[in-house]
Amino acid sequence: MKLVITLVFLRMNYGITLFNQKMKKIVLIFYILLLSINLQAEELKYGKFYSDGLPTKKWVTLTFDDGPNPFVHDKIFEILKKEKIKATFFILGSNMARFPNSANKYIQYGQEIGNHTYSHLSFYNLRKKKTKNEFKKILIDEIDRTEEMIKDITDVKPLFLRMPNGFNSPVVEEVAKERKYIIVNWSFGFDWKKMSKDQLVEKYLNKIKPGAIILMHEKKLTAEALPEIITGIKKKGYEIVPLKEILSIKNTD
Ligand SMILES: [Zn+2]
Numbered sequence: 001m002k003l004v005i006t007l008v009f010l011r012m013n014y015g016i017t018l019f020n021q022k023m024k025k026i027v028l029i030f031y032i033l034l035l036s037i038n039l040q041a042e043e044l045k046y047g048k049f050y051s052d053g054l055p056t057k058k059w060v061t062l063t064f065d066d067g068p069n070p071f072v073h074d075k076i077f078e079i080l081k082k083e084k085i086k087a088t089f090f091i092l093g094s095n096m097a098r099f100p101n102s103a104n105k106y107i108q109y110g111q112e113i114g115n116h117t118y119s120h121l122s123f124y125n126l127r128k129k130k131t132k133n134e135f136k137k138i139l140i141d142e143i144d145r146t147e148e149m150i151k152d153i154t155d156v157k158p159l160f161l162r163m164p165n166g167f168n169s170p171v172v173e174e175v176a177k178e179r180k181y182i183i184v185n186w187s188f189g190f191d192w193k194k195m196s197k198d199q200l201v202e203k204y205l206n207k208i209k210p211g212a213i214i215l216m217h218e219k220k221l222t223a224e225a226l227p228e229i230i231t232g233i234k235k236k237g238y239e240i241v242p243l244k245e246i247l248s249i250k251n252t253d
Pocket of ligand 1 (some may be wrong): 120
């Protein structure tokens with residue numbers, strides 16, 4: 001697109017050389033304007049897949065999956081509030097149906113909600129068993145149902161999609177693009193494995209790196225370990241920033 005704009009500009013500019021200088025200036029301004037609009041549009045790429053943020057700074061972001069879990073999330077919200085951290089919660093439509101009062105809490109606490117599909121199906125198995133069209137239909141249904149629930153309750157259209165088990169494929173990217181999502185996996189995560197709180201803290205802190213997208217879950221032990229993990233991250237000289245920031249996403253229409 002940028003190439004097309006530049007070629008049109010050069011062609012116009014050449015034709016005008018013999019015409020007058022004022023006209024040349026107008027065309028130049030028009031060209032810069034077009035180019036800047038085009039650049040802005042290119043910043044936000046729906047359907048794009050990330051598993052790491054930009055490694056340009058000592059910064060990480062926190063993400064929590066599989067909620068809402070009302071037995072745990074209040075504790076997590078309070079810790080994040082105290083630390084002034086904006087995390088991203090990838091929630092399931094099926095859990096929202098069970099706990100409809102929870103969805104608004106994410107917004108009240110200034111947290112970001114991401115779409116984690118409706119029922120956490122095994123898309124790795126589905127891909128083997130279904131035709132491409134069947135698979136796509138199920139995927140769309142899983143994403144749309146959750147999106148509609150999130151929008152109904154919170155009035156917010158989620159920007160980020162995280163597929164169950166981090167599944168990705170060209171079909172997922174196609175649907176994400178159509179539905180205006182950015183697909184986000186993670187750099188590392190451990191809290192579904194059996195271990196003590198101290199081991200969990202250590203595991204997370206050992207892996208901290210610039211641009212890390214940290215995966216956690218709305219789990220009791222995770223909530224208990226969270227204050228120490230946050231303190232440890234900060235001690236290493238890292239900032240904990242929102243997902244949008246670490247992916248350098250500025251425009252969200
Ligand atoms: Zn999950």
